[in-house]
Amino acid sequence: MWLSWLSRSLVLLVAIAQVRADADFMSVRTSLAKDYSGKGGDPGEKYFHESTFHHHYDGRFASNTLPESESAPYLSALIQTYLSTMSDIGAETWIMHGTLLAWWWNQKIFPWDSDLDVQISEPTIHFLAEYYNMTEHHFNLPGVEGGRTYLLEINPHYVVRTTADWRNVIDARWIDTSSGLFIDITAVRKDDDRRRAGRKGAMMCKDKHRYEENDIWPLRESLFEGVSVKIPYEYTKLLQEEYGSKSMTQTSFEGHKFNEDTKIWDRIRGNKHLSRLRGRSLDELPSRTSPLEHRLS
């Protein structure tokens, strides 16, 4: 127990030391303590910008969407690299919304989705902002020449804790610098207003989603796209509230039919090849090549 705590702390120290060496942006981040309590300032200008061609792409890294036949492996590498990086640096995260529903069916991304949703806790967003803002993470990917680099970017307005900051509901992003695809990361915070009104475990996100502490914690362990993932404790209840019970029984969605034998969403008409691409086996996973892993292993 104590030993595992010790090795965890060492891992964190090493990871922090590695990033601290990057003077570029760390030189300005000297204090650990940020304002954990109050509203943390006024609602501000929108920080993250979506591209003009598609709202799930970052226009700094792309000028077009990927062809539909190619986006699936990009999305799966995006979530695999995100989950493995968060786990390596000891940052608590879990999947939510449509991504949780997709997990519920077959632990894979929905073939019709270009969206991935994850959440983190408030201590985690502070930790990431202090030590990992603008860090780049390089991975080797099966069949991808030169691999890919992912960027973790933290919205400076994360310290603003009110839903009035509606332009900045996304607290951080994990961005594929090769395609511009990204994952939105939102922090789940203590809901001060509802707590003052006596609701003990009240939690909220800036995007106005509200939760109870024990809907989310203790997190459960599972797999998504072949890698370890954490799942909110009351996942059925949360999915029911957000999408209705039918979302967990209805086997045709968005032009796809769920095949109970293969556990794959097959296209009802058209390109069968696409469905197979989405349902391909996941025995080859991305592997980190930038320093973090070297220091951890």
Ligand SMILES: *[C@@H]1O[C@H](CO)[C@@H](O)[C@H](O)[C@H]1NC(C)=O
């Ligand atoms: C992260 O770095 C970017 C680029 O330097 C900066 O604009 C942003 O304010 C930083 N975020 C935080 C939380 O400091």
